[in-house]
Amino acid sequence: MSSSSSSFTSFYETWFEQLHHLVHQLSTCPRPPTTPDHHHHLLHVVQKVMSHYAEYYRVKALAAERDALAVFVSPWATTLERSLHWIAGWRPTTAFHLVYSESSIHFEAHIVDILRGFRTGDLGDLSPSQFRLVSELQCETVKEENAISEELSEWQEGASELMGACTNLDMKMGRLVSVLKKADDLRLRTVRKVVELLTPQQAVEFLIAAAELQFGVRGWGMNQDRQRGNV
Numbered sequence: 027m028s029s030s031s032s033s034f035t036s037f038y039e040t041w042f043e044q045l046h047h048l049v050h051q052l053s054t055c056p057r058p059p060t061t062p063d064h065h066h067h068l069l070h071v072v073q074k075v076m077s078h079y080a081e082y083y084r085v086k087a088l089a090a091e092r093d094a095l096a097v098f099v100s101p102w103a104t105t106l107e108r109s110l111h112w113i114a115g116w117r118p119t120t121a122f123h124l125v126y127s128e129s130s131i132h133f134e135a136h137i138v139d140i141l142r143g144f145r146t147g148d149l150g151d152l153s154p155s156q157f158r159l160v161s162e163l164q165c166e167t168v169k170e171e172n173a174i175s176e177e178l179s180e181w182q183e184g185a186s187e188l189m190g191a192c193t194n195l196d197m198k199m200g201r202l203v204s205v206l207k208k209a210d211d212l213r214l215r216t217v218r219k220v221v222e223l224l225t226p227q228q229a230v231e232f233l234i235a236a237a238e239l240q241f242g243v244r245g246w247g248m249n250q251d252r253q254r255g256n257v
Contacts, residue, residue, distance in 0.1 A: 034089040035102040041082055042244075048075050049237045052230050057148070059227060068226035075233050076218060083210045094202045104247025105254070113178060113209035118171055118216040121236070122164040125149070125220060128235045149224075149231045159223050167216050174208050181205060 051071050056064040090097040098114050100107070110116070128149045152160075181201050217236070221229045 034085065034097070037085055038082075038102045041078070041085075045075075045078060045237055046241070048078055049234055049241075052234050052237075055230050057227050057230065065226060068230055072221060072226060072229045072233065076221065079214060079217060083214050086210060087207055090203050090206045094199050094206060097206060098202065104244060104251050106247030106250055107243055110243065112171070113174065114206055115210060115213055116240075118167050118212045119164060121216050121220050122160060122167070124235055124239065125152075125160055125232060128231065149228050152228070156223055160220070163216075163219055163223070167212065170212050174205060174212065177201075177205050177208070 048071070052075065055068050055071055057068075059065040059068055086097065100111065100114050103111070112118075129152050131150070181198075184198070220232065224232060
């Protein structure tokens with residue numbers, strides 16, 4: 027492992043532990059918010075979590091500039107996590123699948139109240155306009171995903187150039203850094219835009235679900251890697 031990837035691995039472990047603390051703060055937020063103070067508190071904690079994600083991608087971009095290949099293979103991730111990766115991270119459109127699945131779960135949990143006309147205010151209570159905006163954002167995100175995937179394909183198709191005597195390796199690696207940064211930028215923008223489309227209560231629930239998915243996959247992946255190592 028290179029020194030730069032080792033440094034980012036240390037950063038990631040600390041960052042991941044801090045994410046656990048932030049999710050605890052999200053989980054203890056008053057839901058639904060019944061006072062202006064509750065409302066502001068939800069907004070404050072959501073912003074803290076979004077800043078935490080932004081810091082992750084800022085540091086990751088610096089690591090990519092130092093060693094793009096190390097970031098691409100993500101040595102800090104488990105084997106399971108890497109098997110799910112799209113360009114060194116989660117696929118941005120995963121956010122939409124999460125919104126839809128969580129909305130369905132919340133809706134089913136409160137279906138009696140909803141049918142009686144009570145508004146729950148949670149992810150099961152998305153309005154028609156919210157569903158429309160989420161769907162439109164999903165379509166835009168799919169297009170951007172495809173464009174970035176195409177850039178990576180072009181980079182990979184030029185692999186034979188790496189063997190050439192006149193290869194400008196720095197330029198080649200620079201293109202890979204660019205692809206990595208575009209993928210991470212799309213990941214962060216997607217989460218930000220989804221959060222903006224939701225109410226503070228819904229945003230809290232979405233961010234909790236997203237983090238719990240991340241915790242679950244990593245935990246399962248670590249167990250699998252330990253078992254594989256003991257064979």
